[in-house]
Amino acid sequence: MRIAFFGSSLVSAYWNGAATYYRGVLRALAGRGHEVTFYEPDAYERQAHRDIPDPPWARVVIYQPREPDALRCLEEAARADLVVKASGVGVLDALLEREALRLRRAGGLVAFWDVDAPATLERLRADADDPFRPLVPRYDLVFTYGGGPPVVEAYLGLGARRCVPIYNALDPDTHHPAPAExxxxxxxxxxxxxxxxxxxxxxxxxxxxxxxxxxxxxxxxxxxxxxxxxxxxxxxxxxxxxxxxxxxxxxxxxxxxxxxxxxxxxxxxxxxxxxxxxxxxxxxxxxxxxxxxxxxxxxxxxxxxxxxxxxxxxxxxxxxxxxxxxxxxxxxxxxxxHTYAHRALEVEAALGLRPGAGAAA
Missing domain, CATH: 3.40.50.2000 (Glycogen Phosphorylase B;)
Known part of the structure; x- marks a missing residue:
């Protein structure tokens, strides 16, 4: 499966608490044969505070935080089998959430991945005119970073077709015992x-x-x-x-x-x-x-x-x-x-994929 993922940053954890989560989930999915492209804006000095180089398991596309550049990335992403818009990109979120839905096609899926579901849901509860509210039922699937049954129920109450928590986990190759300093x-x-x-x-x-x-x-x-x-x-x-x-x-x-x-x-x-x-x-x-x-x-x-x-x-x-x-x-x-290998299997199950069916087309 070809995955196009729009998130805050894969290569920098600077003011970006989701970086480890993105790396863990997407690296595990790539390890199962999926082809990952991660689109991230050049914003908040993240590129100046990189933690990692572009990883071998994902193609990283860095775009300027301007509408024409974001739209060009979306046009390229139209070829993917799964398009993901994550919450909290930090720039042009409303545009990306709206325009990603235009990429829905037969045989392809568009998902919203909420890495801060409690904050999103409280924002929607406080503002009946929030532009994201009418978009929720149009996504094929909502993934969340956590939140359990209360978050699932809240998203279903907003009309989500499905809501599946994919919790944080461990990448044992990245986080492991080390000598004390x-x-x-x-x-x-x-x-x-x-x-x-x-x-x-x-x-x-x-x-x-x-x-x-x-x-x-x-x-x-x-x-x-x-x-x-x-x-x-x-x-x-x-x-x-x-x-x-x-x-x-x-x-x-x-x-x-x-x-x-x-x-x-x-x-x-x-x-x-x-x-x-x-x-x-x-x-x-x-x-x-x-x-x-x-x-x-x-x-x-x-x-x-x-x-x-x-x-x-x-x-x-x-x-x-x-x-x-x-x-x-x-x-x-x-x-x-609770490793990201476990989480990758949960993502595949939510997408209806057979075990071993991850190879890119």
Whole structure:
């Protein structure tokens, strides 16, 4: 199957939390014989902050963020068997969502892939005149990055023909155990860009825990936190490139996951860092949300907290031996059930493909 995918960026994770997800899913699909072309705009300085070169398993087309350039890419994509418009491209989203539907043809499919379904659905709920709302029923299929039954029900309520969650997962070739690095040494590390519906929860689960444990070391990675007043025991790293994630995850006693507010509210939305940390064998401490047990077993494969005080309590009682045991159990679980190879099979099933039917025509 020839796949044309319009997304934010495949080659840069700079202000682009979906990069690891795109790479994992599309690399696994390419490995099953599908031919992938990824169209991304030259925007937000992402090309200046590349994490990877153009990969051998996908053709990357970078276009200028102008309407004529986007339309030329769509014209080329008309030859694909599956055209995907992802949410959050960041430029010309409304144009791409509308014009991609013109590529529907006999024997071909056009899908919308929502990498931030809670935010999209809340936006549509708040604005009855949102231009995307009447387009939802016209797509052959809606894939989502997560969200579980609440997201599926919400999309079906908007008239979607089908809605299939394809959750984050692990690419074991990319995220795996690595030697610890002194510059990343900490008792608790957290990696995430500063976003409006994440900041309050980071203050609660991370900064409040740091304030409660002044003798412990905390590490904050991600863009946008530079002007935030931090406790003396918190060190800010700035943007952390994907190639450094394994060392970061393997250098702390524990790694924190903090969901964005909308994702925590919908549940069933494990962030990329959940699988990155588990793949590295790190001990993960996560904010609690509905559906975590689908991915990791609380108390054995992940530690859950309802507040910053509970994060501090979990960290205060955590020994290196227990942290290692939790990390090892999490790694076994995700390798057995939650790799992108598993997700590629789920995508093919949703598309009605027979196993082994991926070879490009």
């Amino acid at each position: 002194p510059r990343f040494a900490a008792d608790l590390s957290f990696l995430g860009n500063r976003l409006p519906d994440r900041e309050a929860r980071v203050r609660e689960f991370f900064l409040r825990a740091a304030a409660a444990l002044p003798g412990r070391r905390f590490l904050l990675g991600g863009a946008g936190w530079g002007d935030l007043a931090l406790p003396a025991n918190v060190r800010w790293l700035g943007h952390v490139y994907t190639r450094e994630h394994n060392a970061l995850n393997c250098s702390a006693l524990a790694v924190l996951n903090v969901s964005r507010e909308s994702m925590a509210r919908f549940g069933h939305s494990p962030a990329t860092r959940v699988f990155e940390a588990a793949g590295a064998g790190a001990c993960l401490v996560s904010d609690a949300w509905v559906g975590m047990e689908r991915f990791l077993e609380p108390g054995r494969e992940v530690l859950l907290a309802e507040s910053g005080a509970e994060v501090a309590e979990a960290l205060g009682g955590l020994t290196p031996a227990r942290a290692a045991a939790i990390g090892a159990a999490a790694r076994r679980r995700v390798l057995a059930e």
